[in-house]
Structure formats: structure tokens, C-alpha cells
Amino acid sequence: MLTKRMTVTMMLLVAATTVLSSGCFYSTGPTLGILSIPIPVSPYFQKDHEDKFHVQERYGRVPILGPLTSGGPAVALDPPSDDEVWWALERARSVQGGFPFLNETQRNNVTIVREKIADYIDPPRVIPLIGPAQLHHAHYKCTIYFTERKIVGWPVPHTLEDEDSVEVVYIDHNHFHMVGNVDLGTASNHY
Numbered sequence: 001m002l003t004k005r006m007t008v009t010m011m012l013l014v015a016a017t018t019v020l021s022s023g024c025f026y027s028t029g030p031t032l033g034i035l036s037i038p039i040p041v042s043p044y045f046q047k048d049h050e051d052k053f054h055v056q057e058r059y060g061r062v063p064i065l066g067p068l069t070s071g072g073p074a075v076a077l078d079p080p081s082d083d084e085v086w087w088a089l090e091r092a093r094s095v096q097g098g099f100p101f102l103n104e105t106q107r108n109n110v111t112i113v114r115e116k117i118a119d120y121i122d123p124p125r126v127i128p129l130i131g132p133a134q135l136h137h138a139h140y141k142c143t144i145y146f147t148e149r150k151i152v153g154w155p156v157p158h159t160l161e162d163e164d165s166v167e168v169v170y171i172d173h174n175h176f177h178m179v180g181n182v183d184l185g186t187a188s189n190h191y
Contacts, residue, residue, distance in 0.1 A: 059084055064130060064176045074121060076138030079114045080171045085142045088169045098150075106149040107165075113143045117170075124179040132179040142169045 068074055080088075098104045117139040124134050148165040152158050 104151040138173040
């Protein structure tokens with residue numbers, strides 16, 4: 001009994017020494033006091049900020065392209081990428097995979113079909129901070145075929161598998177085309 005009590009006392013003494021000498025509590029010089037202790041933050045908040053930055057960086061801006069040339073293609077050349085379609089699907093459904101060991105969602109055997117619905121250009125107008133420009137619209141219907149597997153771990157563990165899942169996402173691509181002689185900064189009269 002005495003050895004067990006002595007072992008517990010020694011372990012508590014070692015734990016207290018480790019905590020007090022870790023640099024969070026005791027240091028010489030100016031300190032932040034209680035604010036110097038790290039506070040755990042959920043990874044959800046970091047992932048949320050990273051996701052918002054990813055969408056803003058890749059898809060949240062409207063590019064400004066050069067003027068349309070006569071005889072050149074006046075159609076949008078860039079259909080939505082697979083990444084953009086997945087981001088649109090996850091935003092529409094507000095589900096990114098679930099909670100591990102509790103409720104997980106897997107999407108396998110993915111096929112994405114992209115259809116251009118509309119492609120048109122607005123008439124030229126003066127846009128602040130850009131100048132004379134035309135807005136080019138391209139609307140796409142993206143149909144996503146996949147096998148969805150939901151693994152539920154609580155209260156009764158089971159797996160649900162839907163082999164014929166279909167989701168439809170509509171994506172708009174808009175960008176500006178400058179009008180006129182861009183190098184000289186003057187608009188031409190030929191719209």
C-alpha cells in the first residue's frame with residue numbers, strides 16, 4: 001500500500017514538474033499570463049476558412065479578357081472543371097462526407113456530363129474600374145452520376161448503398177471582354 005501511494009505521489013510530482021517547466025506557465029521576462037496557454041480550436045473552422053479561400057481564389061472572380069476579334073470564336077471555351085462541379089455539388093447539398101465512425105458518406109464511380117445551355121454576349125457598356133466592356137455569359141447544366149454509400153455507425157450500425165444516384169448542378173461562367181483599342185485606351189465606334 002505504501003509503495004502504491006509513493007508511486008502515485010511521484011507520478012503527480014513528475015506531471016506537475018513537466019507542466020510547470022513546459023514554457024506555458026513559468027518564464028522570465030514579460031508574459032501574457034493566462035493568455036499564453038494555447039486553446040484548442042476545432043479543425044472545422046480551419047477547413048471552413050480554407051474552403052472559402054479556395055472558392056474565392058479559383059471561382060469567385062470575373063476575369064477580364066481582351067477584345068473579341070472579328071471572325072474569331074465568340075463562344076465560351078472553358079467548360080466547368082471536375083473540381084468546380086464538386087464544389088458546386090457540396091455547396092448545394094451542404095454535405096462533405098459526414099463524421100468518421102458515426103455517419104460517413106462516400107461517392108464512387110463518378111461520371112460528370114456537361115451540357116452548355118446558353119452562350120451569349122451582352123452589348124457593350126461602360127463598367128466602372130474596367131471601362132468599355134462586354135459581359136460574356138455561359139450557362140452549363142452538369143449532371144453527376146455516382147454510387148453513394150452511407151455508413152451509419154450509431155445507434156445501429158448499417159450501410160446504405162444507392163447505385164443510381166443522380167444530381168444536377170447549374171454553373172454559370174461569366175467573364176468580361178474589353179471593347180475597342182485596349183492599348184491606346186480609346187473605344188472604337190465599331191461595336
